[in-house]
Amino acid sequence: MLNRRLFVKYGLLGGCALGLGGLGLTLQKGRPTDAPEGGLKSLSPRQWATLVAAVAVINPGSEKLASAVALKTARKMDRLIASLDTDLQGELGLILSLLENPIAGAIFDGNFRPFSSLSAKRRSEVIKAWQVSSINLRRAAIKSLLGLVHSCYWSQPETWAHMGYPGPPALGGASGG
Amino acid sequence: MGEIIKASELDAPLSLKTKVCIIGSGAGGAVLAMRLAEAGIDTVMLEAGPLVSSEDFTLREDEAYPLLYQDRGARVSGDGAITIMQGRSVGGGTTVNWTSCYRTPEPVLRHWSEVHGVKNLTSKRLEPHFEAIEKLLSIAPWPESLSNANNRKLFTGARKLGWQVEPTRRNVAGCVSSGYCGMGCPVDAKQAMHLTTIPAALKAGMTLIAECPVLRLEKEGARVSAVVARAQAVGDAEPKGQMIRVEAELVVVSAGALNGPALLLRSQINPGGKVGKRTFLHPVVAMIGRYAEPVHAFYGPPQSVASHQFIKPQPGGYGMFIESAPVHPMLAASVLPASGLEIADLLADLAHMGALIALHVDGFEDEGGSVSLRSGGLPKLDYPVSRGLAAAMKLSHKRLAELSLAAGAEWVASLHPEQMILRNKADLKRLDGLEYGAFAHTIFSAHQMGGCAMGHRGVVDEHFALRGMDNLYVVDGSLFPTSLGVNPSQSIYGLAHLAAEEIAAAVGVKL
Structure with a gap:
């Protein structure tokens, strides 16, 4: 369902894109992506595919740095989102649907395929473009998504060595006692 | 009991x-x-x-x-x-x-x-x-000698520039x-x-x-x-x-x-x-600075120094004060508006990174924001970032950059999606070419x-x-x-x- 708040806030253009995108999604499927171990807690399979495709390019890792895919960042996000208030869950789901949206992508970005079916290079370009988009809805959406992805990825101990972060001291609940 | x-x-x-x-x-x-x-x-x-x-x-x-x-x-x-x-x-x-x-x-x-x-x-x-x-x-002033390197940079930079600076008082x-x-x-x-x-x-x-x-x-x-x-x-x-x-x-x-x-x-x-x-909200903009030596801003008291040099209303109508912020991995990563290898490169410097924040004094010339209800009953805060506040934020970024560079930073970076690295005072004018306001850069509030x-x-x-x-x-x-x-x-x-x-x-x- 179209989120009325976002529609009112971002006006007709963003709202139409969302509405059209809803139609578009019924016509064109994204890349199917296996559900995580234990099943999905908050996202739909379609939203999950979008999220996995996004985290893969947001934190791709390197030779010495495990990727977000390897660290199961998307699974962690699905679980975190499930613990949020229903309103917030709905908004995050909507952000993923908006990102996946092939009709809006065709209108604004020249992409005729859903986000999850784009190449990694193209997905990175889409994320960059949204960050500086003239449509505030897109800037807000990508800001929320990036914030969550980074929070879930860079808080994982496997990433700490890359940053030269030794981790917390053995005090309080971190003392293991 | x-x-x-x-x-x-x-x-x-x-x-x-x-x-x-x-x-x-x-x-x-x-x-x-x-x-x-x-x-x-x-x-x-x-x-x-x-x-x-x-x-x-x-x-x-x-x-x-x-x-x-x-x-x-x-x-x-x-x-x-x-x-x-x-x-x-x-x-x-x-x-x-x-x-x-x-x-x-x-x-x-x-x-x-x-x-x-x-x-x-x-x-x-x-x-x-x-x-x-x-x-x-x-509650007592925190001794300068016990401040962490990130906070000492605030002392050093402010003193070099002749700006007011003092230790904060802490409830510890x-x-x-x-x-x-x-x-x-x-x-x-x-x-x-x-x-x-x-x-x-x-x-x-x-x-x-x-x-x-x-x-x-x-x-x-x-x-x-x-x-x-x-x-x-x-x-x-x-x-x-x-x-x-x-x-x-x-x-x-x-x-x-x-x-x-x-x-x-x-x-x-x-x-x-x-x-x-x-x-x-005391709306906050931040700037990170990269220092040659490690500053380990994830350890030590996160905030023990402040400057109220610019507390009176500045152009744009807002006063502001400057403090330090801790640089833990998730906090840093979630406010850096980058992705892909760019953010990985930035974060590789985490141990050398300091962070300064400018907190803007709202409510004197403006009405601030307003709370209404989300459909489920939780608070929804609408807070317009006015033209005046955006102008104040740009000026604050310049001052944070100036302070960090005076404290010895090799470079400073604003938190814009189009990453802007400034290496010297002459670079500060490059901030004029950047957009300021809602969605243009990272803004947060802890107050x-x-x-x-x-x-x-x-x-x-x-x-x-x-x-x-x-x-x-x-x-x-x-x-x-x-x-x-x-x-x-x-x-x-x-x-x-x-x-x-x-x-x-x-x-x-x-x-």
Whole structure:
């Protein structure tokens, strides 16, 4: 369902894109992506595919740095989102649907395929473009998504060595006692 | 000894009667509760978040923020442009704040008197209350020699530029400089409410119910007849446990600057249509600086130095003050608007990275933001980033950059999506080419104030009583008619300490 708040806030253009995108999604499927171990807690399979495709390019890792895919960042996000208030869950789901949206992508970005079916290079370009988009809805959406992805990825101990972060001291609940 | 009840463990609805019911356990509610309970007044305190202690503080960001912050650490303004850091556990913001304590500045109190008609909050009247709080919470200036490298950079840069700078006063006793104040002090050194005033109130007989968000206030005419809450276990998206009902002679909302107004709005209590209006954030912009030597800004007291050089209104209409911020992995990564290899490259320098923040003083020339309700009843904060505020933020970025470079930074970076690295003073003008305002760069807030303003035109009168109601009071940062230009915790402690006398008097007890 179209989120009325976002529609009112971002006006007709963003709202139409969302509405059209809803139609578009019924016509064109994204890349199917296996559900995580234990099943999905908050996202739909379609939203999950979008999220996995996004985290893969947001934190791709390197030779010495495990990727977000390897660290199961998307699974962690699905679980975190499930613990949020229903309103917030709905908004995050909507952000993923908006990102996946092939009709809006065709209108604004020249992409005729859903986000999850784009190449990694193209997905990175889409994320960059949204960050500086003239449509505030897109800037807000990508800001929320990036914030969550980074929070879930860079808080994982496997990433700490890359940053030269030794981790917390053995005090309080971190003392293991 | 009073009882501690974990609402989520109740196996039947709970109904209580008491003299005073306090909603919220942060800087306002807890100080008030201690004074009332110690005066023998029957008091029940309800807190939405969990009762946690140093044993629960794992110092991992991915565990601390969901456990200890509003909206599991994901609270943002209504349009998503401003990240809002706000505590949610027993102790409220005091469990997770960075310990900086200031008395309410004299010019702010004078402004409240002259413009908002708050005539009886004078420095003289507040003095004994601030003194009592300073003693109780061990508030004292933090020695420069014990500041971490990130804070020392603020000292160094400001002194080189001839700017005012001073150590902050911190509410700590036995601080080991771990650097994890924002994730709950692991050694119980921070004199937060869950370690000080709340145990004192419990010792004096108060009942504390945790994991107990209040849904609404029930009214009979101009009286609140009952406080209706529902248990919410840690990790549950919404309250779905047993119902809790408290009937009290007097009810105090101390739920903070966003949740308090939202509770009143949910209860259809909105005198003059002003509840939730004039909400202030000290909107923050940050700048990171890269130093040749490691600064390890993830360790050591996160905030122990401040500069109020630019506290008077600057071009754009806003004054600002400068402080340091800790640089933990998740906090840094979530505010850097980069992705892909770019962010990995930036974060590879984390140990060499310092961070300075500029906090803008809102509410003097502007109306701030306003709180309304989301469809599910949670607060929704609309906060317009005006042209004036955007201009002030640009100027602040220049000053933060100038300060960091003076302190020896090799480069500084603004938090814009189009990454802007500045290496010398001549580079500062490049900031002129960048967009400023909502969605243009990272903006956040750790200080939420206002929404139930005190004053002759405000929601609350000078006795802390909500206008139009006979037994409903407000005691927290939502009372402020403007922001403060300093970290707000001590102003809230002091006001609550004073408010206790008014509220005790309202139930027939002289303190």
